[in-house]
Amino acid sequence: MKHLYNYILTIADNSLILAQRLGELCGHGPSLETDIALTNISLDLLGQTRSYYQYAAKISGEGKTEDDIAFLRIEREYKNCLLVEQPNTHFGYVIGRQFLFDVYHLMLMEKLQYSPDETLAAIAKKGIKEVSYHKRFSSDWVKRLGDGTEESNAKMQEAIDDLWRFTDELFFTTDAEKAKGKEGVGIDVSTFKEKYYEEVSEVLKEATLTVPENKYFTKGGKEGVHTEHMGYILADLQYMQRTYPNMTW
Amino acid sequence: MKKNWPLWEIFVRSKNGLEHRHFGSLHAADAEMAMENARDVYTRRNEGVSIWVVESKNITASNPADNGEMFEPAQDKVYRHPTFYDLPDEVKHM
Numbered sequence: 001m002k003h004l005y006n007y008i009l010t011i012a013d014n015s016l017i018l019a020q021r022l023g024e025l026c027g028h029g030p031s032l033e034t035d036i037a038l039t040n041i042s043l044d045l046l047g048q049t050r051s052y053y054q055y056a057a058k059i060s061g062e063g064k065t066e067d068d069i070a071f072l073r074i075e076r077e078y079k080n081c082l083l084v085e086q087p088n089t090h091f092g093y094v095i096g097r098q099f100l101f102d103v104y105h106l107m108l109m110e111k112l113q114y115s116p117d118e119t120l121a122a123i124a125k126k127g128i129k130e131v132s133y134h135k136r137f138s139s140d141w142v143k144r145l146g147d148g149t150e151e152s153n154a155k156m157q158e159a160i161d162d163l164w165r166f167t168d169e170l171f172f173t174t175d176a177e178k179a180k181g182k183e184g185v186g187i188d189v190s191t192f193k194e195k196y197y198e199e200v201s202e203v204l205k206e207a208t209l210t211v212p213e214n215k216y217f218t219k220g221g222k223e224g225v226h227t228e229h230m231g232y233i234l235a236d237l238q239y240m241q242r243t244y245p246n247m248t249w
Numbered sequence: 250m251k252k253n254w255p256l257w258e259i260f261v262r263s264k265n266g267l268e269h270r271h272f273g274s275l276h277a278a279d280a281e282m283a284m285e286n287a288r289d290v291y292t293r294r295n296e297g298v299s300i301w302v303v304e305s306k307n308i309t310a311s312n313p314a315d316n317g318e319m320f321e322p323a324q325d326k327v328y329r330h331p332t333f334y335d336l337p338d339e340v341k342h343m
Contacts, residue, residue, distance in 0.1 A: 031254075031276060032275070032276075032290075033275050033276060033277065033286035033289065033290055034286075036289045036293070037285065037286065037289040040289050040293055133288075136285075137285060140281065140285065144278070144282075
């Protein structure tokens with residue numbers, strides 16, 4: 001049960017933290033239309049997160065609720081990858097982070113929908129349509145900015161170069177992932193690593209961007225060791241529940 | 250203003266069988282972006298099953314200054330409405 005619980009969080013925490021990052025942009029998007037689009041993506045991810053957390057709460061057997069899981073863990077207990085916690089430095093970073101995650105996310109959902117775990121399969125199946133749109137949105141923007149003006153190209157390239165070092169972690173497998181993978185319930189993410197880099201490179205090339213050759217990668221988030229940004233994200237996310245325990249709207 | 254994206258008019262069909270209706274307008278760099286923006290701005294609450302986008306500059310509109318000659322001559326010609334017939338009950342939606 002411990003492994004299943006951790007496995008669910010490994011998937012769900014990515015969605016929670018990315019949703020929180022995108023939520024920061026609400027009212028601050030570069031145009032009204034992109035603002036709504038990014039907030040929509042955020043809400044899609046939050047919806048998925050809730051389904052996962054409800055499932056995790058149910059199987060935890062500790063009388064937990066989805067809110068406890070979302071709001072009352074310490075930093076080391078969050079299992080999201082480092083990529084999704086990176087800041088909204090500029091629009092190129094928002095799009096770059098989204099794109100690098102979406103390609104991975106869709107590949108994962110496409111496999112997870114056939115998991116013998118019916119709840120995980122159902123959440124994945126429902127999520128595929130949403131995530132397909134996220135990928136369409138983010139890869140379109142990568143191409144627009146990459147193949148846009150000199151300035152937009154430089155900014156998009158800067159973001160991709162900077163975020164590239166977090167991509168390898170997507171394919172790092174934690175103990176929970178190994179255990180669930182062995183049982184056939186979880187997905188062995190390493191099986192689509194090659195396909196991931198192929199697809200990402202294809203879009204980058206189409207966007208007239210350079211595929212980074214950097215082989216230095218960093219990881220840790222999936223095991224709870226986060227970048228310096230994570231504490232601030234959690235401070236925002238958890239403030240109300242920490243200050244007014246059990247408050248409701 | 251020059252740097253703004255052009256304006257697009259958005260038409261949404263809310264159900265199969267109904268016509269596309271004008272929903273509003275938004276800014277986008279091209280048709281593809283207009284379509285994605287329309288999806289996010291106008292159909293996020295399940296409002297539609299089909300979207301048309303058309304760049305606003307491609308719409309020719311009647312000039313309000315011409316309303317006199319355009320529309321007023323029709324005002325006193327009530328006989329152009331088919332309201333002088335006795336319709337059988339079986340005929341609906343007239």
